[in-house]
Amino acid sequence: MLTKRDLLKRGGAAGLILAAGSGAARAQAPADDALQSMADGAEPIGKAEHEARIDKVQALMQAQDIKALVIEAGSGLVYFTGLQWWRSERFTGVVIPQEGMPVVITPYFEEPSVRETVKADVEVRTWHENENPFALVAATLGDWGYEDGKVAIEETVRHFVSNGIAEAAPAFDLVSGMSVTRGVRMYKSSAEIALMQTANDITLAAYKYIYPRVELGMSQGDISAMMSEATRQLGGAVEFSMVLLNEASAYPHGTRSPQTVREGTVILMDCGCGVHDYESDISRTWVFGEPTAKQREVWNTVKEGQELALETAQLGVRAGLVDETVRAFYEQKGYGPRYRTPGLSHRLGHGIGLDGHEPVNFVEGEDTPLAPGMCFSNEPGIYIFGEFGVRLEDCLYMTDDGPKLFSPFSKSIDAPFA
Secondary structure (H helix, E strand, C coil): CCCHHHHHHHCCCCCCCCCCCCHHHHHHCCCCCCCCCCCCCCCCCCHHHHHHHHHHHHHHHHHCCEEEEEEECCHHHHHHHCCCCCCCCCCCEEEEECCCCCEEEEEHHHHHHHHHHCCCCCEEEEECCCCCHHHHHHHHHHHCCCCCEEEEECCCCCHHHHHHHHHHCCCEEEEECHHHHHHHHCCCCHHHHHHHHHHHHHHHHHHHHHHHHCCCCCEHHHHHHHHHHHHHHCCCEEEEEEEEEHHHHHCCCCCCCCCECCCCEEEEEEEEEEECCEECCEEEEEEECCCCHHHHHHHHHHHHHHHHHHHHCCCCCEHHHHHHHHHHHHHHCCCCCCCCCCECCCCCEEECCCCCCEEEEECCCCCCECCCCCEEEECCEEEECCCEEEECEEEEEEECCEEEECCCCCCCCCCCCC
């Protein structure tokens, strides 16, 4: 899944600024006494919770007659085992049986490093450079007494991994792991919610710090670097810091055309950070100087849509209804139809947690009912190509009493952080 963070890394548009800023900018940025870390008391996910997650996914596997689940390096590996690793041509991953201890498979020379970060109780099996790691996966299945049946592949696993397993273990039926991994990851615990709350608090505090410091003539890079530095000093791991100015605000991920702040500039920012891997995602839009009547009208309409989304996102409601309701309201106001511009050209929101974008989404046709523990972005926008765009984004989580916001809604175009 291509996320805003991925786009930032690729530098796909001038409006997308690498979250960390340049090394020179970081070196020159002085510490500000007004910015104290807000993350010092944040508690990372502990061993007991990682192992409880494994128990939950194993229960789902047993119910669906899945013999094992394969996850490679990435957020899924972090989620279930705590193991922080990167993806390369060398397979490192975990195989979780439907009962019993998971096995982490990694190159022989990586074993000491793997053991440094893994949090759950796992067995570690290694392969050498002249060996096939997927033969080791097949052998592990055999050691558990599995001769055939379903092996689930986590949805982000790369093709060469799944293909290698298929060739090494042809008696098994490889199936999607979405039904078991989503069945655990979609529902956040109180510990996960707490980390996300801290991340959102940091992002909002960084916004409030940089808002009065935006000056005439600044580029999107200047503003992004200032936001990223404030986020770091507040204790967040910067994930993305996107700044769209003027006409670029009409394109949700920017343009290659450089932009600077002038009187009447629409400033659209979309920023997020991580705290022990759990992410925030907040967007704000305002005008440098006095907004025009049209800018006010569009901003106020977007805000009404965001409030309507929150009202609609009640327990048991289809996730898609949140998008559909707001989109219908915008159409009544003359925007659209549906996903066409001028109007809301993207889904209303996405799931969020350990990844910035997670299933499921607030998007037309999504039938998953809302339930406690689910977390989403609520980010309606109206985009007018060639002119400007407005997006307002705050994340919410579902409780036993309905939706609750991680960050308060923007008050007005004149006081976006009041």
